[in-house]
Amino acid sequence: MKSATLTTxxxxxxxxxxxxxxxxxxxxxxxxxxAGVPFHGFQNSAAEISKSIMYGIFHPDWAYVYDGSGExxxxxxxxxxxxxxxxxxxxxxxxxxxxxxxxxxxxxxIHLRSTSGKVVLTLIRTFPEIVxxxxxxxxxxxxxxxxxxxxxxxxxxxxxxxxxxxIENMDGGPGEALTSAGGNHAQTLTFATLPTVIPEFLSYTLxxxxxxVRSASILGMVGAGxxxxxxxxxxxxxxxxxxxxxxxxxxxxxxxxxxVSGSIRKRLV
Amino acid sequence: MNEVPKRSFVQRIHLKxxxxxxxxxxxxxxxxxxxxxxxxMFFENFDQFTALLDKMARPDWSYTQLVINPILQTVQMAxxxxxxxxxxxxxxxxxxxxxxxxxxxxxTIIRFILNLVRTLPDLMLAALFVAxxxxxxxxxxxxxxxxSFGMISKLFYEAIETIxxxxxxxLQATGANRSQVVIFAVIPQVFNYFISYFLYTFEINVRASTVLGYLGAGxxxxxxxxxxxxxxxxxxxIIILAILVVVLIxxxxxxxxxxxxx
Amino acid sequence: xxxxxxxxxxxxGKVYPNGTVGLSHINLTIPKGQFLVVVGxxxxxxxxxxxxxxxxHDISSGDIMIDGQSIINYKGKQLRNLxxxxxxxxxxxxxxxxxxxxxxxxSGRVGYxxxxxxxxxxFSQADKQKTVEALRRVGLGEKLYTRADQLSGGQQQRxxxxxxxxxxxxxVLADEPVASLDPLTTDSVMNDLKxxxxxxxxxxxxxxxxxxxxxxxxxRIVGLRGGELVYxxxxxxxxxxxxxxxxxxxxxxxxxxxxxxxxxxxxxx
Numbered sequence: 001m002k003s004a005t006l007t008t009x010x011x012x013x014x015x016x017x018x019x020x021x022x023x024x025x026x027x028x029x030x031x032x033x034x035a036g037v038p039f040h041g042f043q044n045s046a047a048e049i050s051k052s053i054m055y056g057i058f059h060p061d062w063a064y065v066y067d068g069s070g071e072x073x074x075x076x077x078x079x080x081x082x083x084x085x086x087x088x089x090x091x092x093x094x095x096x097x098x099x100x101x102x103x104x105x106x107x108x109x110i111h112l113r114s115t116s117g118k119v120v121l122t123l124i125r126t127f128p129e130i131v132x133x134x135x136x137x138x139x140x141x142x143x144x145x146x147x148x149x150x151x152x153x154x155x156x157x158x159x160x161x162x163x164x165x166x167i168e169n170m171d172g173g174p175g176e177a178l179t180s181a182g183g184n185h186a187q188t189l190t191f192a193t194l195p196t197v198i199p200e201f202l203s204y205t206l207x208x209x210x211x212x213v214r215s216a217s218i219l220g221m222v223g224a225g226x227x228x229x230x231x232x233x234x235x236x237x238x239x240x241x242x243x244x245x246x247x248x249x250x251x252x253x254x255x256x257x258x259x260v261s262g263s264i265r266k267r268l269v
Numbered sequence: 270m271n272e273v274p275k276r277s278f279v280q281r282i283h284l285k286x287x288x289x290x291x292x293x294x295x296x297x298x299x300x301x302x303x304x305x306x307x308x309x310m311f312f313e314n315f316d317q318f319t320a321l322l323d324k325m326a327r328p329d330w331s332y333t334q335l336v337i338n339p340i341l342q343t344v345q346m347a348x349x350x351x352x353x354x355x356x357x358x359x360x361x362x363x364x365x366x367x368x369x370x371x372x373x374x375x376x377t378i379i380r381f382i383l384n385l386v387r388t389l390p391d392l393m394l395a396a397l398f399v400a401x402x403x404x405x406x407x408x409x410x411x412x413x414x415x416x417s418f419g420m421i422s423k424l425f426y427e428a429i430e431t432i433x434x435x436x437x438x439x440l441q442a443t444g445a446n447r448s449q450v451v452i453f454a455v456i457p458q459v460f461n462y463f464i465s466y467f468l469y470t471f472e473i474n475v476r477a478s479t480v481l482g483y484l485g486a487g488x489x490x491x492x493x494x495x496x497x498x499x500x501x502x503x504x505x506x507i508i509i510l511a512i513l514v515v516v517l518i519x520x521x522x523x524x525x526x527x528x529x530x531x
Numbered sequence: 532x533x534x535x536x537x538x539x540x541x542x543x544g545k546v547y548p549n550g551t552v553g554l555s556h557i558n559l560t561i562p563k564g565q566f567l568v569v570v571g572x573x574x575x576x577x578x579x580x581x582x583x584x585x586x587x588h589d590i591s592s593g594d595i596m597i598d599g600q601s602i603i604n605y606k607g608k609q610l611r612n613l614x615x616x617x618x619x620x621x622x623x624x625x626x627x628x629x630x631x632x633x634x635x636x637x638s639g640r641v642g643y644x645x646x647x648x649x650x651x652x653x654f655s656q657a658d659k660q661k662t663v664e665a666l667r668r669v670g671l672g673e674k675l676y677t678r679a680d681q682l683s684g685g686q687q688q689r690x691x692x693x694x695x696x697x698x699x700x701x702x703v704l705a706d707e708p709v710a711s712l713d714p715l716t717t718d719s720v721m722n723d724l725k726x727x728x729x730x731x732x733x734x735x736x737x738x739x740x741x742x743x744x745x746x747x748x749x750x751r752i753v754g755l756r757g758g759e760l761v762y763x764x765x766x767x768x769x770x771x772x773x774x775x776x777x778x779x780x781x782x783x784x785x786x787x788x789x790x791x792x793x794x795x796x797x798x799x800x
Contacts, residue, residue: 029348036345037410037487043403050401082300089297126513128480130392131505134497139318140311144304149311173625177691180585181698182615182642183649190650191638195627218392221484225304228393232484235396243397247389254388273659274675 049238056240057247064245073227073249080226081253083144083219084212087151092205095156099163117164125157129215133224144225151212151219159208166200167193203268206261213257217250321502328510329503336492336511343488344515346406346481347474350413355467357418362425363451368437369429386419391477395486406487413478417470424470428462429455461530468523475519479512537563537734538584538702543593545579545758553579554590554758564732566725568739568749576758577738581704584736585617586610597702615642618695618733620705620724624687628680632671632690635679636662639697658697665693669723685716692723703727705737709744721748 066074102117133150140146174192183191220228227246234242364370365379394415398408436454445453482490489508496504538561545553554576561567569577582588583595586605594601597613605613618639626635640658641649648654666672669689671682679687688708695703705724709717725748728735739745745752752769754762764773 030352033345033348036342037349037406039407042401042407046401046403053397053401079303082303086297086300086304086306122517123513126476126516127509128493128512130480130483131493131497131509135318135321138321139314140307145306145311148304148306171623173621173623174627176587177619177621177625177694178638178641180587180614180617180619181639181694182611182613183638184611184646186646187641187644187649191630191634191641192627195630195634199629214388214390218390221392221396231393232396235400238400247393250390250393251385251388255384258388273656273663274673276676280676 052238052240053243056242056244058244059241060245060248061239061241062245064242073245076227076230077249077253079144080216081213081257083147083151083226084209084216087148087216088155088205088209088212090148090152091155091159091208092201094152095159095163096201098156098160099167102160102164103167121157121160124153125161127154129154130219130222133219133222137223142223147216147219147224147226150224151216155208155212159204162204163201166197166204170196199268203265206265210258210261213254324502325506327503328506329501330507332504332507333511336489336508339482339489339492340511340515342406343478343490344475344519346409346488347413347471347478350410350478351417351467351471351474353410353414354417354470355421357414358422358425362422362429363455365422365426366429368432368434369451369455383419383422386415387423389415389419391416392480392484395481395484399485404485409478409481409486409488412481412486413474416477417474420473421466421470424466425459425463428459428466432458465527465530468527472520472523476516537561537598539596541594541596543583543595544591545583545588546591552758554583557593557760559753559760559763561734561736563734564728565734566728566748566750567736567753568745568751569736569753569755570739570742570745571755572740575755577755578706580755581706581736581738584702584704585614585619611642615698616701618698618700618703620688620691620695620703620708622707622710624684624691626679626687626690630679631675632666632677632679632682633662633675635690636665636693636697639694642698661697665696666690668696668726669693670719683716685712685719688712688716688720689723692720692727696727700733702734702736705735707738707740710740717744724748
């Protein structure tokens with residue numbers, strides 16, 4: 001009886017304390033965050049520019065869509081897609097050895113080979129893509145080739161990680177069956193491991209391609225080709241109907257690619 | 270007796286596979302020419318790339334002091350941006366969930382808007398918001414708010430759609446109205462998922478926010494752009510290291526919290 | 532060749548790295564062409580015992596002889612040649628789900644091919660015909676080009692039997708081959724194994740937990756408990772009480788008694 005009253009009194013208090021503690025932490029965090037981002041009101045022209053942008057989006061510069069120069073919306077969108085496609089393709093090839101490097105076998109939490117591979121993939125993933133693009137521009141000059149290289153290297157970080165996870169989660173049974181039938185390592189790889197993981201690899205690659213289309217469309221802002229260059233130029237020169245048509249172009253392209261790639265992925269796995 | 274059953278000619282020579290492979294090789298070739306791939310130049314100029322890496326391999330450690338404040342501002346921007354995005358996302362995700370809003374018309378419109386928002390890359394939003402509100406971290410906050418709004422609404426409405434319908438029915442049976450159902454039957458079921466997705470989006474926003482400053486939207490990106498323009502790659506290296514450290518810390522904290530939540 | 536002692540376990544012991552005793556002091560001789568069923572609870576060591584024969588597990592002490600030769604120090608090519616003469620059937624079938632039935636069955640043959648010939652799929656016409664024969668034996672001749680994941684569980688296990696048959700095995704090991712199957716397909720798979728034994732004199736070793744099945748198919752029944760051999764009789768000597776002992780001497784099982792009592796009372800009511 002006594003212990004019962006004790007616990008009923010005790011628990012809510014502890015819970016209250018816990019909630020109070022978290023509330024305090026969150027309040028401090030937000031206080032700190034708002035202190036770091038001072039707000040002095042918007043610039044005077046903010047409303048006017050927003051209006052112009054909306055106007056531009058509803059009155060796009062249709063003449064820019066196609067003028068046969070290759071520097072029009074269609075031409076540069078194709079170039080953007082080409083950057084994303086080629087970059088993702090190269091990246092998928094490069095990611096396979098990284099994935100086998102980083103994949104953990106057995107139950108050890110820390111393993112020299114796989115842990116080092118995981119660290120390298122994290123480094124690649126965190127290295128900003130636009131910095132990579134700028135570095136490649138130094139080597140091969142401005143243009144979409146630099147963009148292709150940036151996409152190829154940056155995507156390894158994510159693809160390598162996803163690939164290595166699908167190797168780790170793979171059903172080991174078929175491999176065991178091959179070994180027990182007298183197969184060597186290479187035969188186990190070609191008959192059991194690869195047929196099991198390749199559809200998943202393809203699906204992840206398509207997924208990464210969807211992301212690459214988005215990033216390729218902004219790489220041009222640092223000079224690495226594609227639709228990003230004229231977009232930034234249009235924003236800086238305040239040609240809002242040009243901005244409008246490019247935005248529409250990107251929205252349509254990304255939506256289409258997501259739809260097509262998504263339906264292929266559904267059929268793959 | 271034991272002959273191998275015949276396959277048709279098309280199957281035997283793997284016609285489908287060959288066609289797909291041919292198309293694919295053609296596509297690789299076409300995209301390579303479209304993007305001006307030039308392997309000779311790449312390998313000839315590769316020493317410039319390595320020279321750059323070499324400069325970056327000798328970071329200017331004295332610069333560390335200077336990057337602490339901007340990198341913290343990056344985290345602050347991400348926190349505020351994610352929070353604003355989440356607050357806007359909550360009503361939208363409820364309206365987009367199939368099991369809450371039975372009216373397909375509203376749902377389709379909401380989902381259409383969400384899909385549009387999700388197609389916009391982060392740096393493009395940054396460029397637009399810098400033009401609208403001016404250079405500074407506020408532009409970054411707006412960018413991240415819109416960016417996380419698109420991502421979070423989708424995660425949220427998918428979470429809402431997977432909840433157990435039992436409590437909803439039970440509450441409707443007692444005569445509760447729509448918002449009471451949401452408050453008493455939906456939110457308790459999805460609360461932990463919401464927190465987890467918030468943290469996940471926050472992780473992504475911290476990564477994204479580090480480059481927004483490149484276009485003037487505040488945070489460490491401003492310094493990144495400056496160092497790159499000045500060819501001060503020893504400073505760039507410090508900034509990248511700082512980004513790496515902060516991203517790893519945030520990821521670790523967020524991952525531990527998410528593991529505990531779910 | 533000494534027909535009587537085709538396989539010999541001599542005082543075999545196995546201790547896992549974590550200290551668990553898998554097998555201790557196993558002495559067992561198996562004549563050529565025997566259909567041996569090993570029974571025991573899960574964790575009794577039956578699976579380990581089976582896998583020491585094709586060296587998927589290594590032993591800690593003792594010796595194993597096959598055909599008068601000690602196999603415990605085999606390495607590389609010698610080990611793979613041993614394994615290709617020993618077919619293995621698994622509880623979970625271990626087929627490559629996304630590959631065709633033909634490719635799965637042919638993969639039993641990889642031990643006879645070099646790495647590059649098998650990787651390029653350059654199997655001889657004779658082996659392709661053998662695939663058809665192997666599939667007809669298990670009643671799946673028309674499924675040659677079907678993808679493995681489109682077959683039912685029982686059919687997949689029969690494909691696995693065909694794969695083992697492709698190896699031209701002298702021994703077939705089957706580790707709980709029917710544990711994931713329904714009673715009807717159970718009989719067809721067990722009959723396939725029995726036919727390998729009858730038609731080709733292949734020595735078959737099967738792990739089972741069903742005593743009923745063991746008595747139906749076995750020439751001889753061996754019982755394991757806690758890694759030790761506790762029972763060994765040919766089928767004509769096996770009695771009902773014997774088999775009860777293998778499981779029940781683990782100590783009284785109050786749970787199963789409770790179930791019996793429960794159903795009894797239900798009957799009364």
